Amino acid sequence: MLSEQSAPVIRATLSAVGAAIGEIAERFYGRLFDEHPELLRDLFNRGNQANGEQQKALAGSIAAFAGMLLEDPTARPDAMLGRIAHKHASLGIAPDQYELVRRHLFAAIGDVLGDAVTAEMAAAWDEVYWLMANALIAVESRLYRASERAGGQAWRPSEITERREETADTVSFTLRPTDGRPAESFRPGQYVSVRVPLADGARQIRQYSLSRAPGGPQWRITVKHVRGGAAPEGEVSSWLHRHARVGDVLDVSAPFGDLALVDGEGPLLLVSAGIGGTPMLSMLDHLAAQGAGRAVTVVHADRSPAAHAHREEQLRLVGALPNAALHLWYEEGAERVPGASAGRADVGALDLPEGLTAYLCGPLPFMRAVRGDLLRAGVPARSVHYEVFGPDLWLGHA
Ligand SMILES: Cc1cc2nc3c(=O)[nH]c(=O)nc-3n(C[C@H](O)[C@H](O)[C@H](O)COP(=O)(O)OP(=O)(O)OC[C@H]3O[C@@H](n4cnc5c(N)ncnc54)[C@H](O)[C@@H]3O)c2cc1C
Ligand code: HEM
Structure with a gap:
């Protein structure tokens, strides 16, 4: 919980820190990897450092967390923390690494904001950092304990x-x-x-x-x-x-991830594009193994039938479910597959059952469009779950 003395300081400095957070994140990683080159070599994804995506994810999550604390000092954005903690756990992040990150992050804040960082401001942001870090450490240790390793x-x-x-x-x-x-x-x-x-x-x-x-x-x-x-x-x-x-x-690693099928009777919508079909295959395989009778609508979009990985398997699994329907969209070659549609997936055009739970996986613009269609069709935001195959730049915004 954010203390009464820190809240006004965070409120007064959030926009300055928020405006500089991208630069701070870049400085932070520069400092961290100068001191610990092995972290860039063997832990962090070098591609995501080169293209700047991880900087954006870190900066976005801290800014979103601070903003949420101001709205509600007791807030615990579980969905956001869970997403990060699962990723951390899959990488074996340990509690003692948080002090290292804190040290470099605060040095980077000093580099970028200079004399504007007063002792009071540093103390308030330190509190925000540890609220977030301790929440992550707690979720991560629960995940480690629950894992069978x-x-x-x-x-x-x-x-x-x-x-x-x-x-x-x-x-x-x-x-x-x-x-x-x-x-x-x-x-x-x-x-x-x-x-x-x-x-x-x-x-x-x-x-x-x-x-x-x-x-x-x-x-x-x-x-x-x-x-x-x-x-x-x-x-x-x-x-x-x-x-x-x-x-x-x-x-x-052990298996982790917060996008996970919840067993139950309610209708399901599984929407994927390209390689984003992989988590959906596991869900379908599981439903087929259970002989699940629940209504399952499967939507998959791909470049072409030839580019569609596990196409036969997906058809077989959907066919094995008594109450499932498959809708395929291909940018090219749809005419070669009976029942498939040409062009981009249009989930809004489907007759969707009431009370569904949706799972989405694919490129961000694809998921953004599908999520928008679903919300317009009256599906509550809490029923739409998604996985991003990279740093989650939707964290705190979806
Ligand atoms: C939860 C989760 C599940 C996933 N599941 C799957 C899955 O089932 N199947 C699957 O195939 N993938 C999956 N992924 C994606 C996978 O983890 C990798 O991200 C993917 O394989 C690419 O890794 P890479 O090492 O080949 O590319 P990287 O080396 O990580 O490169 C990533 C991108 O960065 C770009 N890049 C690299 N260097 C630079 C530079 N200097 N400048 C600009 N851009 C640069 C590359 O061009 C590339 O587009 C998943 C990801 C997540 C987070
Ligand atoms: C409060 C402190 C921290 C915050 C807010 C934070 C935030 C994040 C975020 C938002 C992501 C992206 C998650 C995703 O999209 O899936 C991430 C990934 C990651 N974090 Fe952290 N993190 C923190 C501490 C740490 C620590 C202590 C380490 C260990 C040195 C660490 C190492 C990593 C690594 C290696 C990744 C994956 C990077 C990649 O694949 O590109 N983080 N973190």
Whole structure:
């Protein structure tokens, strides 16, 4: 809870800090990585640093948190904190790292705002920082305790038992832990972090949604190759496509993620685009394994039928559910698939059941459009859940 003495100081300085927060975040990462280059090499995503997305996510979350505290000093924005904490837990972030981050963040605030930072202001922002940090540490330790991994082990070596080229750009890997115990269970929609050794000695980490139902002895992930063009090609997806073979061992985290199917009877809407179909496959596989009778509307948009990863599997799973319908949209080649539509997905045109819960995954502009359609159709915002395959720039805004 924000104290009475700090609230007016935060209110008076929020706009100045908010206006400078992008620059502060950039300075913060510069300082952090100057002192600890190993964090950029082996923990943070170098691509997201280069394109500035992680700076935006950090800055946005702190500004949103401070704004929420001013509206309600007792506020605990659980959805936002949960999203960050799940990501942190999948990376093995430890409580003692928060002091390191605090030190560099406050040094960066000093660099950018200079003499404008009074002792009173520094104390008030320190309080905001620790309210957020302690809330994150608490959620993260709950997640670590709930995970089945003994002694806080972050990485579990897992052998690739199958590699399948799903489309020209996507490949799936089936993974079996090498310690002889089955893969942990998870909730459909969750992801794991995967750490790979790159040619320059760095070990970079990325998240991949589990694309099959929980409960099996092995996991499966499906990886899209992020090809180069105007921007460099993706480091980890390219490495996995080029180098990862059956018999190789990858470091894999425990499953985490706050986009997770909630069991129940109510109608479901699963909306995905491109590689965003992976968490939905796990949900569908789980529903089919349960023989779920609930109404399920599945919407998937893709570039073309040939680019649509796991198309046959998706058709089979929807076909196995007694009360499910599939709506496909393709930018090209829709005429080759019976029932598919051409162009961009139009969820607003569907006859949606009352009381549905929606799960969305795909590029941000796609999800923004779908979410807008759903809200206009009367679906309450609390019933719309989403996953972003990158730093969540929607945090605190959705
Ligand atoms: C919860 C979650 C689940 C996910 N699930 C899946 C999944 O199931 N399947 C899947 O394929 N992916 C998934 N992802 C995405 C995945 O984690 C990776 O982000 C993706 O594979 C790209 O990683 P990369 O290392 O190949 O690209 P990166 O190296 O991380 O590059 C990312 C982007 O940054 C750009 N970039 C890099 N350097 C620069 C530069 N100097 N200037 C400008 N731009 C630059 C690249 O061009 C690229 O577009 C998921 C992500 C999250 C967060
Ligand atoms: C109050 C303190 C902190 C805040 C507000 C914060 C905020 C965030 C946010 C908003 C994200 C993006 C989450 C997403 O979109 O999924 C993130 C990711 C991340 N955080 Fe934190 N964080 C904090 C502390 C820490 C600490 C102590 C560490 C450890 C050094 C850390 C390491 C990371 C890493 C490695 C990522 C993923 C980066 C990437 O993949 O590009 N964070 N954090």
